[in-house]
Amino acid sequence: ERTKFGMPLLDINGIQVNFPFTPYACQVDYMSKVLTCLQKNQNGVLESPTGTGKTLSLLCASLAWQESRKAQVELNKQDGLATILSSSAIDTANFDRLKASLQVASGASWGSDEFFVPRIIYASRTHSQLSQAVQELKRTAYNSVKSSVIGSREQLCIHQQVQKLTNNAAKVHLCRAKVSARQCHFYNNIEDFKKKGDARKTMGNIVDIEDIVKFGHKTKTCPYYMARELKTDAEIVFMPYNYLLDSKSRKA
Structure with a gap:
């Protein structure tokens, strides 16, 4: 059939x-x-x-x-x-x-x-493997399911001051400080998206890291927090293994 x-x-x-x-x-x-x-x-x-x-x-x-x-x-x-x-x-x-x-x-x-x-969680070792899985999903009859992909600030943050830092812990600290003080306009724009409730409608159902980053540059919104916003209604979430194995990452 x-x-x-x-x-x-x-x-x-x-x-x-x-x-x-x-x-x-x-x-x-x-x-x-x-x-x-x-x-x-x-x-x-x-x-x-x-x-x-x-x-x-x-x-x-x-x-x-x-x-x-x-x-x-x-x-x-x-x-x-x-x-x-x-x-x-x-x-x-x-x-x-x-x-x-x-x-x-x-x-x-x-x-x-x-x-x-x-909710289905698809975990793999590298982000390139996750991207391949997302592309495979697009080929199927299930390409209308709501998805999200979780990544690190190193991959998703587009704030120039944060990206200039070479130490990952320093990136996390500076990002959180700017978000807390509302000094990151990329994050502030995410808040506007959340109020309107149109993050999913704007981004589409199936997205990968590259899609979210491109969208962030285009709309001046934070890809890192956009990915987490998309996760709230996702039916399938793609993420690296360490996000499942590390308790701090799971809580985040």
């Missing part, structure tokens, strides 16, 4: 997976293992020889599962709302539940696993 875009539509582990071309057997097997881990909420250590399309397989499988999870959550929301609306008598407790259900129907989260769609 193929989608309207001419891409193969595969049924793997009960999940409909869009793939850019007819996959090899090893790619189907790899995606099946990824989906098994996701469906059972398990960790997995998978490997495949160089050149077998691991990145594409990992992206398509995980995003197909996320898409399926979104559909399930929507059904859960509708079921919960229908149950309450079918009640013949609505007392105060039911009325409160009704309000909560309407909030859910409009997109608010209940905060329970039944209504939770996990």
Whole structure:
């Protein structure tokens, strides 16, 4: 079966997976293992020889599962709302539940696993590998998902005074000082974007480091903080391994 875009539509582990071309057997097997881990909420250590399309397989499988999870959550929301609306008598407790259900129907989260769609974090060793993964994502049927890429000030900061420093710790210190004192107009412009709520609309859904830096130069906005702003609604986030392994980076 193929989608309207001419891409193969595969049924793997009960999940409909869009793939850019007819996959090899090893790619189907790899995606099946990824989906098994996701469906059972398990960790997995998978490997495949160089050149077998691991990145594409990992992206398509995980995003197909996320898409399926979104559909399930929507059904859960509708079921919960229908149950309450079918009640013949609505007392105060039911009325409160009704309000909560309407909030859910409009997109608010209940905060329970039944209504939770996990965000995908794609981690790699280098930013060049992350850029390659972003380019792979653009080739797929999942190229409308909201993404963000996380990088360091060394890669994303465009403030000349900060960039002149050679020590990374000094860059972090000066950046924070200027932001705190509101002496960085690039950061101040980010605040304007946040107030308008149009960061995602302006940047688009799929972006990499180069896209954010170019946008920063063009609009005089801080790429470093723009990346973090895009992260707030991202369905998939690309980042180096150290951002996951280092506790300070995770909190940031």
